[in-house]
Every structure is written in structure tokens, then in C-alpha cells.
Amino acid sequence: EAEVAQSPRYKITEKSQAVAFWCDPISGHATLYWYRQILGQGPELLVQFQDESVVDDSQLPKDRFSAERLKGVDSTLKIQPAELGDSAMYLCASSSLGQGFDQETQYFGPGTRLLVL
Amino acid sequence: SQQGEEDPQALSIQEGENATMNCSYKTSINNLQWYRQNSGRGLVHLILIRSNEREKHSGRLRVTLDTSKKSSSLLITASRAADTASYFCATDLSQGNLIFGKGTKLSVKP
Numbered sequence: 460e461a462e463v464a465q466s467p468r469y470k471i472t473e474k475s476q477a478v479a480f481w482c483d484p485i486s487g488h489a490t491l492y493w494y495r496q497i498l499g500q501g502p503e504l505l506v507q508f509q510d511e512s513v514v515d516d517s518q519l520p521k522d523r524f525s526a527e528r529l530k531g532v533d534s535t536l537k538i539q540p541a542e543l544g545d546s547a548m549y550l551c552a553s554s555s556l557g558q559g560f561d562q563e564t565q566y567f568g569p570g571t572r573l574l575v576l
Numbered sequence: 577s578q579q580g581e582e583d584p585q586a587l588s589i590q591e592g593e594n595a596t597m598n599c600s601y602k603t604s605i606n607n608l609q610w611y612r613q614n615s616g617r618g619l620v621h622l623i624l625i626r627s628n629e630r631e632k633h634s635g636r637l638r639v640t641l642d643t644s645k646k647s648s649s650l651l652i653t654a655s656r657a658a659d660t661a662s663y664f665c666a667t668d669l670s671q672g673n674l675i676f677g678k679g680t681k682l683s684v685k686p
Binding site: 463490492499500501502503504507514515548550552554556562563564565566567568569570572 | 580606607609611616617618619620621624664666668671672673674675676677678679
């Protein structure tokens with residue numbers, strides 16, 4: 460069964476350092492999402508891509524966060540510099556939004572757990 | 577901002593019992609979805625109910641939607657220890673933009 464891949468699974472970094480997370484969506488899914496989930500909370504959308512274009516990045520702290528999906532397939536989320544408050548789980552999801560059947564269902568990867576010291 | 581609020585925050589039951597979780601939301605929706613998350617893992621989609629539907633079933637899951645009260649409920653029948661997880665409702669306002677609640681933590685004791 461096709462899955463969303465994410466790496467690394469765990470990342471420990473010191474504040475002010477740069478970190479990057481990678482996501483490979485389910486093959487053929489045009490829509491890709493990055494979420495941040497703080498412990499004990501639900502996921503919050505950071506950025507949504509349709510192919511290589513950003514659809515929604517209104518909740519992305521753009522002074523330190525950036526996201527790209529250059530070829531409309533895999534994606535990278537970067538934080539520079541990392542702050543203590545960035546410690547969270549970063550989840551990637553993909554969907555076939557606009558592509559027909561089951562388009563609203565989002566399929567999530569296992570996440571990257573970030574700890575900033 | 578979080579649109580959905582699940583209730584209760586935590587639920588502990590015995591295996592074989594039914595578990596009911598509720599979700600309330602604030603604005604009009606296209607659909608409402610329920611997801612499960614095992615500890616430290618990604619979310620798994622359980623069921624989607626559209627704004628023009630009132631009830632939907634999938635295996636041991638039953639979801640209801642009352643758009644007049646802006647609320648939904650998830651019923652898990654004959655619960656198993658493997659159902660232990662956090663359950664989130666997510667409202668789809670448009671274009672697949674999901675807004676998640678804080679979740680209900682379900683513990684099913686063998």
C-alpha cells in the first residue's frame with residue numbers, strides 16, 4: 460500500500476541551528492500539506508501545495524520557516540534559525556484533491572519529531 | 577485557530593464497551609472527517625461525512641452529523657485494546673483546508 464514517506468523520524472538540534480525535513484507524498488497526489496503538532500494538540504496547517512505552487516501559507520512563520528516543492532513531487536520544510544518553541548511533531552500529508560475519487564482524504568506520513576535544546 | 581472541539585478530552589473504557597466522542601465546530605463546513613493517531617505516529621483517516629449527510633457507517637464506526645447544532649459524534653462499538661489512540665475531528669471549510677480539534681484520548685483496557 461502506498462505511503463507518505465518522511466525523514467528524518469527524529470531530530471535533535473540546538474536553538475539557532477538550521478533544520479530541514481523531507482517528505483515524499485503518495486505517487487500521483489498533487490496536493491501536499493505540512494502540519495505542525497504540538498504535544499497534546501491537534502495538527503495545525505503550515506503550508507499547502509498544489510503541484511509546485513503554494514495554495515496556503517498563511518500560518519507559516521515566514522521569518523524563519525520556508526517550504527518548497529520544486530518539481531511538484533517531494534517537498535522540504537526548513538527552519539532557520541530554530542527556536543525552543545519549535546519543538547513539535549512535523550507531519551506531512553498528501554491528497555488527490557481536485558483529481559477525483561477520495562480527493563478530500565488526507566494521507567499522513569509518520570512525522571518528524573523535533574526537539575530544540 | 578481551532579474550529580473543532582472534541583469532548584471528552586479523555587475516555588477510559590473496558591474492552592467490549594462502546595466509545596462515543598463528540599465534536600463541535602463553529603462555521604459552515606464542506607465535510608467533517610475523523611482521524612486516529614496512535615502515540616507518536618501519523619494520523620490515519622477513519623471516515624468522512626459530507627455536510628448533506630446525517631449518518632455514516634464504516635465497520636465498527638458510526639458517525640453522525642448535525643449541521644443545525646454544528647456537531648458530530650463518533651461511535652466505536654465493541655471496542656478493542658487496539659482502538660487505544662487519540663481521535664481527532666477535522667472540519668473541511670474549503671479546498672481541503674482541514675482544521676483539527678485537540679482530540680479525545682481513548683484508552684481501552686483489556
